[in-house]
Amino acid sequence: MNLDYKEYQSLQEISVRSTLKDKKLMKYFNLETAALIKGIHNILSDNSFHDDMPLFFALCKIDFKTIASSEIFNTGQYFDNFKIFDSDIEKFPRTDFLKIPALITENYSINGKFSPELFNKNFFSKLSPIEQFKVLANLPVSFASIVFGLHGDNVTIYESGRSLVWHGVTTDYQGVFLIGSAKTAIDGSVKAGIAYTSSEELQTSKYFTEDICAIEMFKNWNEQGFH
Amino acid sequence: MKNNNSNIVITGMSLASPIGNNQNEFYNAIKNQHTATAELKGMDVNIFTKSIGAEVKKEIWNENLTDRDDRKKYFLDYTLEQLFKSSCEIEKYNEASRILSLGTGLDYINVPDLVENISDGDKIIKLDDYYHSTYDVAMQAALKYNIHGGISVNLATCVASSQAIGIGYRFLKKTENKIFITGGFDSMLNYSQYLGFQRLGTFSTWDGDPACACRPFDKKRSGLVLGEGAALFTLQRADEADQKSILAEIKGYGSTMDGYLVTDPEPSGLYLAKAAISAIKDAGLSPDDIDSVHLHGTGTFKNDPAEANAMKIIFGDRYKKIPVFSLKGSIGHGIGACSALEVCGVIYALENQVTPVTVNYEFPDDTVGLFAIKGEEHKMKINNILKLNANIGGQNSALVIGRHGQ
Numbered sequence: 138m139n140l141d142y143k144e145y146q147s148l149q150e151i152s153v154r155s156t157l158k159d160k161k162l163m164k165y166f167n168l169e170t171a172a173l174i175k176g177i178h179n180i181l182s183d184n185s186f187h188d189d190m191p192l193f194f195a196l197c198k199i200d201f202k203t204i205a206s207s208e209i210f211n212t213g214q215y216f217d218n219f220k221i222f223d224s225d226i227e228k229f230p231r232t233d234f235l236k237i238p239a240l241i242t243e244n245y246s247i248n249g250k251f252s253p254e255l256f257n258k259n260f261f262s263k264l265s266p267i268e269q270f271k272v273l274a275n276l277p278v279s280f281a282s283i284v285f286g287l288h289g290d291n292v293t294i295y296e297s298g299r300s301l302v303w304h305g306v307t308t309d310y311q312g313v314f315l316i317g318s319a320k321t322a323i324d325g326s327v328k329a330g331i332a333y334t335s336s337e338e339l340q341t342s343k344y345f346t347e348d349i350c351a352i353e354m355f356k357n358w359n360e361q362g363f364h
Numbered sequence: 365m366k367n368n369n370s371n372i373v374i375t376g377m378s379l380a381s382p383i384g385n386n387q388n389e390f391y392n393a394i395k396n397q398h399t400a401t402a403e404l405k406g407m408d409v410n411i412f413t414k415s416i417g418a419e420v421k422k423e424i425w426n427e428n429l430t431d432r433d434d435r436k437k438y439f440l441d442y443t444l445e446q447l448f449k450s451s452c453e454i455e456k457y458n459e460a461s462r463i464l465s466l467g468t469g470l471d472y473i474n475v476p477d478l479v480e481n482i483s484d485g486d487k488i489i490k491l492d493d494y495y496h497s498t499y500d501v502a503m504q505a506a507l508k509y510n511i512h513g514g515i516s517v518n519l520a521t522c523v524a525s526s527q528a529i530g531i532g533y534r535f536l537k538k539t540e541n542k543i544f545i546t547g548g549f550d551s552m553l554n555y556s557q558y559l560g561f562q563r564l565g566t567f568s569t570w571d572g573d574p575a576c577a578c579r580p581f582d583k584k585r586s587g588l589v590l591g592e593g594a595a596l597f598t599l600q601r602a603d604e605a606d607q608k609s610i611l612a613e614i615k616g617y618g619s620t621m622d623g624y625l626v627t628d629p630e631p632s633g634l635y636l637a638k639a640a641i642s643a644i645k646d647a648g649l650s651p652d653d654i655d656s657v658h659l660h661g662t663g664t665f666k667n668d669p670a671e672a673n674a675m676k677i678i679f680g681d682r683y684k685k686i687p688v689f690s691l692k693g694s695i696g697h698g699i700g701a702c703s704a705l706e707v708c709g710v711i712y713a714l715e716n717q718v719t720p721v722t723v724n725y726e727f728p729d730d731t732v733g734l735f736a737i738k739g740e741e742h743k744m745k746i747n748n749i750l751k752l753n754a755n756i757g758g759q760n761s762a763l764v765i766g767r768h769g770q
Contacts, residue, residue, distance in 0.1 A: 165626065192621075196519060198497050251476035253555055257411040261559040269560050270626055272470065274519035279757030282621035288635050290619050291759055292527055293520045295499040300465075300516035300531075307534035309646065348514060 139333035141179045142359035143172065147325035151175055157284060167271040169196060169319035170280050172329030177281055177315060180333050190314050191290035193304040194278045195351035197320035198296055277319065289314070298344045298354035305339040318351035330355025338363070370540075372533045373768055375453045375609040376598035378446035379708050380439045382418035382591055382695045386446070391712050395741065399575045399694045399723045401589045406553060407431045414567045416574045417553050418591035418696030434472040435551035437501050439594035439701075444509050447545065447596050453609060454598060457543045463513040464506045465532045466596075467524025467548035469700035472496040475556050498700075511545060519700070522660065522755035523619070524548055525595075526703035526763055530617035532599045533763075540601065547707075549594035550700030561590065566664065576724050578697075580661035580690035581668050581736040583729035588662045591696025595704035602768065612711050613768040615649065615748065618642030622758030628666050629754055633674030636760040640678045640750055643762035647748070651679050654686065654764070655746040656719045658710050659734075660753045661690020662697060663724075671752065672732045678750075687742050688734045689713075693723030703753045703761065710749045710765050718743050 145151055151171040154160060156178040166174070173194065245256040270276055275293040282288065292304045298318075305316050316339075317331040330352060339345065343364055344354050358364070379385065382400030383393035392398075400418040408431070409415035420435070424442050429435075448454060454462065478494040502517045516531060518524040525548025532544035552558060561567065568587035570577040578589040599614065620639040622630035629636070644651055659671045675683040691709045698705050713720055718741040725736045748766035 188623075189620075198499055245475075245479045249480060251479045253408045253411045256475065256479070256555060257559060261556075261563060264563060266563045266565065269564050272560070273521065273756065274470070275521055275524075275755060275757050275759060276626060278520075279621070279626050279759065282623040282758060283626070286623055288621050288623050288638070291520075291621050292518060292531070292619070293759075295497070295517040295519050297499075297514070297516060299514055303514075303516065303535060304531055307531065307538060309534075309642075 138338055138358065138363045139180060139184060140330065140355070140358055141176045142330040142355050143176060144328045145172060145326060162280065162284065164267055165270045165276070166280065168321050168327040169329070170277040172319050172327050173277045173281055173317055173331070174284055176317060176329045176331035177285060180315065180331050181285060184333050188286050189289040189310070190287060190312070191308055191310050192278055192281055192287050192314065193292045193301055193316045195294050195296060195298065195301040195318040196274050196277070197318060197350055197352045199321055296350060297348055298351040299346070299348040301351050302339050302342055302344045305334065306336050306345060308336060318355055320352040328352050328356070330359065332358065369537055371602035371768065372536045372614045373600060373602045373605050374597045374611045374614065374711065375600055375605045376447055376451040377595070377611060377708060377711065378443040378450065379593065379595040379705065380420050380424055380442050381593040381595070381705055382420055385421060385424050390708055393694065394691070394709060394712050394720050397721050397723050401577050401696055402574045404553065407555065407558070412558065413562060416568060416577045416589050418589060419553060420593050431554070432474050432476050434474070434496050434501070435553060435592060436468065436472070436549045436594070437496065439551065439592070440501060440505050440549040443549065443594040443596045444505055447598065448509060451598050453600060453605060454543060454545070457541070459510045459512040461513050461542050462511040463515070463532070463542060463544050464502060464511045465516040465528045465544050465546040466502055467518040467520070467526070467528040467700045467704065468498040468502070469521065469524070469550040469552060470557055471498055472554065473556055513542060520755055520759050521699055521757070522702055523753045523759045523761040524700040526751065526753050526761040527619060529597070529599065529614065529704070529707065529763060530619060530761065533614045533617050536599060536601050541604070544599040545596060546599050547594065547596035548701035548704035550698055551592035552590050552699055553592050558590065568663065578663045578693045579724040580663040580693055580722050581729065581732050581734055582663065582725050583727040585663040585665065585668065588664055589696040591698040591702070593695070593698050593701050593705055595701060595708050597707070610768045612714050612765050614763060615766050616643040616645070616647030616764035618646060618762045620760045622760065624758050626757050629670040630758065631666070631670050631673065633670045633672070633677060636671065636674040636752060636754055637677035639760040639762040640674065640752060643764045644750070647764040649748060649764065651682070654748050654750045655744065656713060657686060657688045657750045657752065658706055659688050659690050661692050661722065663692060667754070668729070669731045672734050674752070675734060684733060684735055686735060687719035687744065688736050689720050689722045693725065703751065707751060707763070707765065710751055713749060714746055714765070714767055717746050719746070
């Protein structure tokens with residue numbers, strides 16, 4: 138197994154510009170996509186691949202914590218943390234649910250009651266359609282397919298390391314392929330792991346039968362070696 | 365894992381759909397060409413530029429359910445309950461041998477409740493109360509129904525549930541004494557997700573009768589109409605199944621990526637065709653063995669010609685002769701649940717030996733040029749049906765589903 142595992146701190150640069158032929162793609166990227174693209178680039182720089190090579194990917198859940206509403210109102214940086222930076226200081230705000238607490242200050246309610254009209258007027262009508270591409274969970278895989286010319290077997294699953302291993306073990310593809318995972322935390326930090334592996338190798342992993350959050354599986358492989 | 369191949373069969377089915385919440389209702393609606401696309405009733409629609417969708421009949425819901433609830437969670441619970449009630453196969457497997465593999469959509473945010481509670485001063489807010497990850501929904505369902513062999517939740521939008529079925533098929537080909545409970549559940553008929561889709565500009569612009577708004581393969585097609593629902597199946601090795609319970613056989617599966625654009629399908633249809641050819645080869649068949657095709661058939665301007673081009677690659681000169689259909693004119697686009705709901709239509713076609721009518725297909729389009737059925741359903745001998753799906757982002761999936769033993 139050839140592994141690339143990275144942890145990016147909040148506001149840390151995830152430099153993907155140099156990996157892209159079409160620089161405009163970056164405007165569609167969220168943190169997970171940027172981290173996945175960077176990791177695949179690192180792996181494929183040292184390894185050969187065919188365009189029918191599979192890519193199996195697991196997106197991990199964001200863990201919440203109990204917070205006071207006043208804390209949400211007062212932390213402007215909460216939202217600002219959700220940006221990725223390139224060397225050209227291009228910024229790409231993440232606009233999924235994590236944006237909502239900050240936007241709530243714009244008031245979507247009338248007399249304490251939610252107003253669909255205000256929600257549309259003050260949020261969605263101001264949102265660029267591009268932002269929609271940052272909330273679709275399958276787009277990290279789709280962008281990786283576009284950037285690296287991958288056309289093979291694929292999947293985008295949620296959370297489970299065991300399920301990710303199952304997809305790798307049961308694929309019909311004969312040869313090495315990519316499996317990966319990414320997880321964004323509530324503070325805007327992101328972890329990403331990519332492995333260049335095979336069905337035969339994954340079948341020997343303990344995670345074929347034991348479940349764990351996919352990103353923790355990559356972290357364990359990175360720290361303890363493949364098992 | 366062993367490599368002793370076995371046939372993989374569907375032995376049970378349950379569904380919650382816009383045209384019926386059990387097999388009989390669903391079948392009758394297909395036969396009678398019913399459509400459920402209509403003005404939305406479940407939400408305040410004044411904020412939408414278009415408010416057409418295909419909603420699941422409210423009869424299956426808890427009376428207290430409101431437009432703030434995560435609808436897909438109820439669809440999953442309903443279909444699991446129905447499947448467990450009707451299946452004699454599940455109980456043959458111990459809890460650790462039952463695996464849940466589902467396709468679904470975006471996490472659900474209860475925006476109205478969040479807005480109203482967050483406005484309440486220093487009140488402690490637990491965001492988990494307003495944010496429902498689809499993984500957690502599936503996990504809770506697995507625990508409730510004693511499915512302890514593992515779960516797989518696929519998020520690949522329009523191919524999610526066919527890929528979820530696909531991993532079940534592949535896994536069972538190599539593993540004995542397991543049962544997959546598989547399919548899909550989804551609803552985007554809530555404020556945040558409907559508005560988000562509206563911003564993408566993909567909704568049907570049809571100004572006439574909402575029942576005619578989704579028009580797969582039609583020259584006057586005008587965009588997609590959202591649907592919702594759930595469909596679940598029990599998937600087993602044929603040598604472990606009660607032969608009388610077998611509804612159909614999953615014979616092959618393939619998946620590819622366009623690597624083209626996130627917004628449009630690859631126009632030549634090359635990689636969709638490659639997924640199909642891979643699935644047909646996996647089934648040990650040739651394209652000549654495919655009798656009918658359930659296409660993705662969204663009724664969008666770019667999808668239908670791309671699928672027609674894929675058909676040319678797969679079937680050569682035969683592409684204009686092979687009957688095709690799409691259920692989306694009836695049930696809308698169920699996104700994470702769409703392939704699973706459409707597999708129910710495939711099983712209908714196999715059982716009744718017909719290619720169903722594509723509702724709202726009236727005017728042939730030369731840029732599509734497919735043999736879509738209108739008027740009366742097309743009676744014919746059918747052993748194998750190809751089921752294709754493709755998503756926003758360019759992931760493609762193909763299943764070959766046929767009569768068991770044919």
